[in-house]
Amino acid sequence: MHQRTSRAHQRGRGVMATIVLAFVLGGGLIAVLYAWSQRGVADAAPAAVPAPPVPAAAPPASIDERAARAERAMRDTRLFAPPGDNAFELYLRVLDADPANATARNALGDLFPYALIYIEERLAAGDASDAARMLALMQRADADAPALPRLSTALAELRAAQAPLPPGERGAIPTPAARPEAPEPAPAIVTAPADATPGSPPAPATVAVQPPAPAPQPDPAAPAVAPTALVAATAPQVLSRAQARYPVIAMRRRIEGQVELEFTVLKDGSVDDVRVLASDPAGVFDREAVAAMQRWRFAPQRAQQRARRVFDFRLD
Incomplete structure (x- = not known):
């Protein structure tokens, strides 16, 4: 059991x-x-992609680096183009970092007259966009430049001319200019011969044409009118002449011109108060002509006097 x-x-x-x-x-x-089963789910899920590393921000360029880029653009004659990489714009960036930078200010002063020529060329070519870009840069460089209002007006006129007309609106059709009427010929005087008798065949008529009225002769007693040209005053004897330096930019672009100056010759023969009366192209050679004129020396004289000289800038 x-x-x-x-x-x-x-x-x-x-x-x-x-x-x-x-x-x-x-x-x-x-x-x-x-x-x-969990391993299969993990194998089917996409692998996580790691985020790419964020690149570190590049340090801002120093003043020396900006100045070096501007100088290279000047040597390569990239004066105003391409946008963002030209000498004028690069020197403006130097001034943004250092407003008292003398090198950048002098370079912009040298480039300013050529910027005027560049804008005028762009306006003549109908390129309003590039002209507006360069005009904005010039306003940054010198907002009080006397040529800016004229260029702004020309740019506005070009844009207005390029603006399309609204649908259904047509421009005014210009009427042809009235042609000057030709002067009427002098009436002919028909005379019959004196010995004509009634019933005889008509003799050929003699046609006499009145000669045109003689042109009025000038009164010899009236004073002759001189042409409206500037006549340079006679200056004393020149003892030494300083040659004007040809601007490098003008030489590279094959630009020629002239500058007419008015100045004061002091008693000791030195030059003072040099002023630009006319220049062509405007502003391109003014600085060099004035600098050369200030170094001229004349023979001493009893009293100071005003005189004029013309500097011609010509390439061989």
């Missing part, structure tokens, strides 16, 4: 162990299957 009870007890313990083992194996199988 006791042996039967012990065997039943052992059989029960074996069944419980089998059940526990089944649960353990089943839980492990479930864990393995779950892990495999």
